[in-house]
Amino acid sequence: MIPTDFFRGRRLRNSLTLRQLVRENEITANDLIMPYFVAETDDVSFMKEISSMPGQYQLSLEQLKKKVGEAVENGLKSCILFGIPAEKDAVGSQAYDDAGIVQKAIRMLKDTWPELVVCADTCLCEYTSHGHCGIVKNDYVVNDPTLNLLAKTAVAQARAGADIVAPSDMMDGRVAAIRAALDDAGFINTPIMSYAVKYASSFYGPFREAAESSPQFGDRKTYQMDPPNSREAMREAVADLEEGADILMVKPGMPYLDILRQVRDNFDTPVAAYQVSGEYSMIKAAAQNGWIDEEGVVMEALVAFKRAGADLILTYFTEDVLKTLKR
Template sequence: MAFPITRLRRLRSTEVSRNMIRETQLTKNDLIMPLFVRPGKGVQNPINSMPGNYQLSVDLLVEKCKELYNKGVQSVLLFGIPEHKDEHGLVACEENGIVQQATRAIKKELPELFLIADVCNCEYTTHGHCGTVIDGDVDNDSTLITLGKQSVSLAQAGIDMIAPSDMMDGRVGFIRKALDDHHFANMPIMAYSAKYASAFYGPFRDAAESAPQFGNRATYQMDPANSNEAIREVEQDIIEGADMVMVKPALSYLDVIQRVKTEFNMPLCAYNVSGEFSMVKAAAERGWVDEERITMEVLTSIKRAGADVIISYHTQDVIEKL
């Protein structure tokens, strides 16, 4: 029926009726908070390009996790900044690596908190690339060996989920086999399946101290212009055993999120990355936007596009409102 019989504003007239017909619901179950851990004790280094976020030593990280958990956060994603780096990122595979230490400490105090470990080498290599560099470029197959060792070491430390973010071909299958061979057949893998070579990662590279020392990551991360390629990447990760897939970044790739969800109907994560977060914070500090409203609108749009869960630095700001 056409106007005036049909008046769509009728159901917008009260808050109760608006809530009744709301199509997309954002809940605390949908959000994962990223955290950065570094060596030392009593260390809280502010990340200037990401207001409200810090590099934390293990002791303060545990306290931060308690604070988040008490607010309703149920899962965190851990990134490590090691004391020493090497050419291959092997420091990430050590039994007493920084994320391994953090995992054991958090699990001792908060066994119910779901811990996800980012698996990559960029934070652990002297050159800042995501794997072993041979002849000026990251060598795919030798990098897989390090990723497998890192994943097994994290599983042994007590992590709940592995999240490989390196974008090497075949890494999900390689990690799956490594975990299975070490009796971790039930360890889930959340693959960064469609991870783009994005300019939105700038603040994160400050946080994780992982900026590449030469070149860029365009030979392994995806071209932002490509959507069909993302479907191929996701499909390959599913074939290799990924339990959940991811699109990263989120806001400039809502179309990709929707395509992935429609085509595969797999559990889907979207990463609301550092640049997306910091732009909102910078505009809010200048009084240009209403931070609370715009943050909720951003997160809701990602959920509406098809994401089941969202990794976001906004999590600690919005969790109590949910």
């Protein structure tokens, strides 16, 4: 005789609508932030596919407008901008120039779609000739002299109309410097989404092609976090919150879901996760080889971020997911 008093979890899985009724986590357009790479060029038709990130492009302002327009039609709520200037120098001066490419892109997007939340990556690596995130002296990235330039960058982005500034450099004290500079410039209501827990990861490789930001010497291990560490992540998050961060980000995403969970459990501020370029490219490569169902894997990965505690997800799959959700 088979006992009948055991747990019957299958009762709530009998149909799609029933599964949806009791589903614990959902992906919506409100969760997603689409990264875009905007290049400074006179060629309005410029749209260069990134070889290591199929389906992602460096875009002229005009092509960016077209891409964002299509995404907005599908429900895009938010994006984040990375700039590729025509010229770079040792101090990344185009990052904080009011006529810099990201500032131009912010103004264009906000003029066209005022309700679109436009975030700006606040860093110097895309603008420096050496590819590092700060001022370099004797082949070492110096911390404190870099803070003023990051603060100037954030103010320039806010002045252009950025809804959120997102420092990704991992310099100590940069959130405090940016908060003070924004407040002094009258931008007291501009939030800071801090890359609070950003690891020195091997998953960033394709991004460095996309943003043309590979270091010309050394690496970023003296300022980005060491991957084996988790307690240190909590110290970084506490420091950024105390300095004025409004949103905490964990980067990369999937390999650091345990860290994301710890941040969620320890802090009640909004938490973001970045599904980085390497994660994107691996899924794309496997899908192109017919090894996985791309749409299924993407949605499963994004739900994992939500389940681990993310409120916001930065992902290069945003445009595709919006189409899936709309369908």
